[in-house]
Amino acid sequence: MPYPASARFDVGSLSIPGGVSVVWEGTRTPMLERAVGRFRARLAALGGIPAPAADAPGAATTPLHIHVGADPAYLSVTAREGYRLTVDAHGIDLAADGPAGVLHGLATLLQLAQAGPQSPAIAYVRIDDAPRFAWRGVMIDVARHFMTIETLKRQIDAMEMVKLDVLHLHLSDGQGFRVESRVFPRLATVASHGQFYTQGQIRDLVAYAADRGIRIVPEFDTPGHAFALLLAYPDLASQTPVPGDRHQINVAAINPTLEDSYRFLRRLYGEMGHLFPDRYFHAGGDEVSPTQWTKNAEIAAFMRQHGFATPQQLQAAFTARIQKILQDQGKIMMGWDEITEASIPDNVVIEAWRGSKFIASATRAGHPVVVSAGYYLDLLQPASEHYLVDPLDPHANGLTPDLAEKLRPKLGAMVDALKLDPSATMSPAQDRLVMGGEAPLWAEVVTDEMLDARLWPRSAAIAERFWSPASVRDVPDMYRRLAVVQDELCVTGLQAQANRYRMAARLSPGDAGPVLTLADATSPIRHYGHNHSAAHGQKGPIVQQMNTLGDIAAPDSAGAERFSDLARRYVAGDHSVRPVLEAMLTRWRDNDAAFQAVSAGRPILEDARPASQELKALAQAGLDALAGRKGKDWRAATGALLARQDQAVAASANMVVSHTVAQPPADLLQDITPGVRTLAGLD
Amino acid sequence: MPYPASARFDVGSLSIPGGVSVVWEGTRTPMLERAVGRFRARLAALGGIPAPAADAPGAATTPLHIHVGADPAYLSVTAREGYRLTVDAHGIDLAADGPAGVLHGLATLLQLAQAGPQSPAIAYVRIDDAPRFAWRGVMIDVARHFMTIETLKRQIDAMEMVKLDVLHLHLSDGQGFRVESRVFPRLATVASHGQFYTQGQIRDLVAYAADRGIRIVPEFDTPGHAFALLLAYPDLASQTPVPGDRHQINVAAINPTLEDSYRFLRRLYGEMGHLFPDRYFHAGGDEVSPTQWTKNAEIAAFMRQHGFATPQQLQAAFTARIQKILQDQGKIMMGWDEITEASIPDNVVIEAWRGSKFIASATRAGHPVVVSAGYYLDLLQPASEHYLVDPLDPHANGLTPDLAEKLRPKLGAMVDALKLDPSATMSPAQDRLVMGGEAPLWAEVVTDEMLDARLWPRSAAIAERFWSPASVRDVPDMYRRLAVVQDELCVTGLQAQANRYRMAARLSPGDAGPVLTLADATSPIRHYGHNHSAAHGQKGPIVQQMNTLGDIAAPDSAGAERFSDLARRYVAGDHSVRPVLEAMLTRWRDNDAAFQAVSAGRPILEDARPASQELKALAQAGLDALAGRKGKDWRAATGALLARQDQAVAASANMVVSHTVAQPPADLLQDITPGVRTLAGLD
Secondary structure (H helix, E strand, O other), rough: OOOOOEEEEEEEEEEEOOEEEEEEEEOHHHHHHHHHHHHHHHHHHHHHHOOOOOOOOOOOEEEEEHHHHHOOOOOOOOOOOOOEEEOOOOEEEEEOOOOHHHHHHHHHHHHHHEEOOOOOOEEEEEEEEEOOOEEEEEEEEOOOOEEEEEEEEHHHHHHHHHOOOOOOOOEEEOOOOOOOOOOOHHHOOOOOOOEEEEEOOOOHHHHHHHOOOEEEEEEEEOOOOHHHHHHHHHHHHHOOOOOOHHHHHHHHEOOOOOOHHHHHHHHHHHHHHOOOOEEEEEEEOOOHHHHHOOOOHHHHHHHHHHHOOOHHHHHHHHHHHHHHHHHHHEEEEEEEEEHHHHHOOOOOEEEEOOOHHHHHHHHHOOEEEEEEOOOOOOHOOHHHHOOOOOOOOOHOOOOHHHHHHHHHHOOOOHHHOOOOOOOOOOOOHHHEEEEEEEEEEOOOOOOOHHHHHOOOOOHHHHHHHHHHOOOOHHHHHHHHHHHHHHHHHHHHOOOOOHHHHHHHHHHOOOOHHHHHHHOOOOOOOOOHHHHHHHHHHHHOOOOOOOHHHHHOOOOHHHHHHHHHHHHHHHHOOOOOHHHHHHHEEEHHHHHHHHHHHHHHOOOOOOOOHHHHHHHHHHHHHHHHHHHHHOOHHHHHHHHHHHHHHHHHHHHHHHHOOOOOOOHHHEEEEEHHHHHHHHHOOOO | OOOOEEEEEEEEEEOOOOEEEEEEEOOOOOOHHHHHHHHHHHHHHOOOOOOOOOOOOOOOOOEEEEEEEOOOOOOOOOOOEEEEEEOOOEEEEEOOOHHHHHHHHHHHHHEEEOOOOOOOEEEEEEEEEEOOOOOEEEEEEEOOOOHHHHHHHHHHHHHHHOOOOEEEEEEEEEEEEEOOOOOOOOHHHHOOOOEEOOOHHHHHHHHHHHHHOOOOEEEEEEOOOHHHHHHHOHHHHOOOOOOOOOHHHHHEEOOOOHHHHHHHHHHHHHHHHHOOOOOOOEHHHHHHOOOHHHHHHHHHHHHHHHHOOOOOHHHHHHHHHHHHHHHOOOOEEEEEHHHOOOOOOOEEEEEEOOOHHHHHHHHHHHOEEEOOOOHHHHHHOHHHHHHHHOOOOOHOOOOOHHHHHHHHHOHHHHHHHHHHOOOHHHOOOHHHEEEEEEEEEEEOOOOOHHHHHHHOHHHHHHHHHHOOOOOOOOOHHHHHHHHHHHHHHHHHHOHHHHHHHHHHHHOOOOOOOOHHHHHHOOEEOOOOOOHHHHHOOOOOOOOOOOOOOHHHHOOOOOOHHHHHHHHHHOOOOHHHHHHHHHHHHEEEEEEHHHHHHHHHHHHHOOHHHHHHHHHHHHHHHHHHHHOOOOOOOHHHHHHHHHHHHHHHHHHHHOOOOOOOOOOOHHHHHEOOOHHOOOOOOOO
């Protein structure tokens, strides 16, 4: 995962008792040697062999021939990423057009390796592979909750293993400005609460990512989402910033009528542009609140004086000047799709987050586009929903017509803009402008310890969407492979499983099992419903540790997916799976007794007791179905039970617009519902 | 844990919504401020609150008054370790005689903190505490399997949290010499396989430990256990070392008749003594193989010439010279109890590993003693067995008369030396010479990823033995607290749970659950039986990754202990626990179906299938007992089933002397056996 463009498996496998010894053909660089070092360590971790300290001549190593040419475009959007891989009885042969191809080939090899009794083995195979899209990214918001360098490095390691190649860092927002500026030191002392990256840390992180074929694209969001910056430099604000003001945190914007604002941003972007060497520089541009400007008398006067009829027009003028600043500094500007309102050069990259309309309009205007609509990981949708969104199929993107209708009463005209545009078909020329996609993870309710489990495994499924042929879209098959990949990521260093255990153990030290069993069978409510709970419960500090079942439960339940899979096999006639089905259901049912016991006197867990009882009821219904206890009353009760779960999922879809929709207990959805429905014969 | 010398709990608890702000009274040092920083971070991790970046004036912090005096003896065996702690409605008051007491008081505070709905809370309490023994150590063998600095630092952090104060590092052995020497560079290039600590890493590690009140006592083992060193400097060998020779690895010894040997060790120990500033320096001295010397004609001639009748006498002469070398370098020599054969000054510290006889004889001769007999963690005994060994009660130590009798056929005269000496009673003066104890973890079958789970939680139980009053010895109560402490250690950074998951996921990627369920209900066979399996299966490299169920299963099963506890409550009449008992048993029984499925085609797991079936049978017997299905045939069958488990445990006791005793499938003991016996009414 991602599945290769072309793979042919042969019978047999190559045993690797003592690791590999590399035979280099072509360019051999320190960077490639470090890549082989990582490969060896990961192979050792996955295969259960000791990592050899170095090429040991005479040891029983397996030859790995690497043919690679130089690629001047390495670490750019035109890097040569293709590779060909052959594993047979003679050894391993990896041929790549450039260093990126070597990294990808090694990542594929790792996924082919399986632990054996004495040594790992790799199946015989011929693979010819290259990505569908050049831009395969994730975005991590380090402004809402700060993430440590160590945590970011773990994500970069995982990204390398699934061939993602862009890490977009959202480095400033209302809650904080996260990079040390030597030109504007108050950004660290006033705007960061002490949580920022030093310039040395940034250089180290950029080099770490570059070694793994990953470009870091920085984002410093303006003119909106600028509260923290404006606390440090209030003269640039449109409305005087007041520390701790909850509304301003989200809406405060830079004053675009002041020359000082442009002088400030020219110097700041110049400094940051040196620190982040990538050609692309993300300047934000999203969600500017019109009243920030219209309610400032001087700005309103400026607008009248210069003929700006709307705040949008004023923002367009701002955008054009920022683009010019970045262009002067040798950068290609990138921004959220709001910036398409401005008259900007073709090469500005538009990040389309509000649906297909903006993919179509931006490409029609000749802009390269990176698609993030449909991949918002903070919506807490399961992997399958993102997986089926294709960057080139606008009708699969973002808002559906149904959801757009629901949004209208709340958002009015904005929905009309968002609504699926029937004319949003794409010409082949427009398709070619879609550089790829990005999965954003906004961090309102994601702490450092939660990041691994919120970003993964879903990013691996999305990586497959961005890399593999569009025809690869079998969801059950994806889930089977996703569970394996997630474990491989954890074995090689990801802390997703480890940190979820820690969160559960914090709530129930000495007996975390019942908490984890409930969390493993459930998922948090979607579409920002869980954010609203956090916001309502929020007291004291702005940055809050997330500490509930809804924070521990993952958007996908690997166990529930496996259960659904087995349930489908069972009703299709494969009764061999029945003992495992019964064991799973019995465990979920019986967990309630243990959960009730450990939750006593612990308010966070007590809140989740009804969810535990609901899981028990669902599991009992599944057991009844397996045992053939399906009378008329049972059908009615089970139907009602299942309908209640469906309503909770459906209500999730409204949560983006309503804080008041009824939420299920402890913000948990019951993931075993589809499998129980299958067993009950009610689907 | 360790339980305080004196604790009085009051009704109520102190909520800590925003962390603590420290009011210093007395000495305030950077080292103490770092300790408070760690306390804050750990409180945040355990309590589910964000770690505040710094003392924020005006924030809702709780006052923590720290009164502390300077202690010139900090980081020595006479350090002032006592503290008094008061938690009441006014805040927290911690008074300590020196920095060590502050560290201990903060460790106690962390264990008192509990996660609350909005913030952690600490129960009102008055504690007056000080340790029973000054020397509370663990020994980690980094020679057999190399452990990274990061892994060692995790252990040091955990040690601080349970008030252990000595980390004895076994830095050289047949398999490797693990510290860079600038005087003897071949120790790194030839004797380490590339796996060694640089001098910079050692200095950093020593400082890291010192910050946490932990002394690092280095051991460089001579004259035996020196194969790696002798490969690098073969002129000093008693028998020419041959690379890869499996026998020599264990027995090769330095030639004690050469002046060059002493010149070499004087320079080496001088260099290492500077690197490790502790006053104590462990020179090994254990297990010298007599034939290494007697079969060397020149050594034999030397012995005749100088009147050494036995190799032991020759070793005594060697020991005396080494002691003199170390004394000249300002060090106090420490060694395994074999060195008591020599005429050495009173202040040499004897590490008594071969039982009570040597505690008695060494203290009779006036030596300070550190007791390791009874605390060998690599014997894979459960925590309870070590917990009940008291350093001052020789009859509880090491070999029982029974085991000594069993050993006699194999070890002959050595057993007579080991046998419990009826005269081994201790006078009060002798008792005072027992400085404390150490739990050694030899690493023949412990890899870096296994270290956390092999050292913990058992070291926490042993820490209580070394710290708390001798009267604290309620085993079920210890196990209840141990499970909580282990989770607290994992929440604050220990990788025990995380790495066990990784090991299970490696064997069954994508569905590790059935492997973990089996591992969680079992433990590896004891007394080196599992080492023998590893040795027999060993092929290729000397250093081998451990990769079986026996490596994943822990010596203690927290789940099985909880089950035993509930079973006792149930038969005592508390039927409220029945649903949880049924759920546990059902899960263990049903796990077999899933385990059989995931093990197919995976030889390591296939080996464990009979163990899974045995667990199923035991669980079924427990369920039958609960349901009252206890007919005559059932009694007979269940009796036989339980007896089989007892035999496996009993056989373990012979494994130290026999490689051929029948071992249970996959080296696994069934830990739910006692609980099932209780339910079955057969105990």
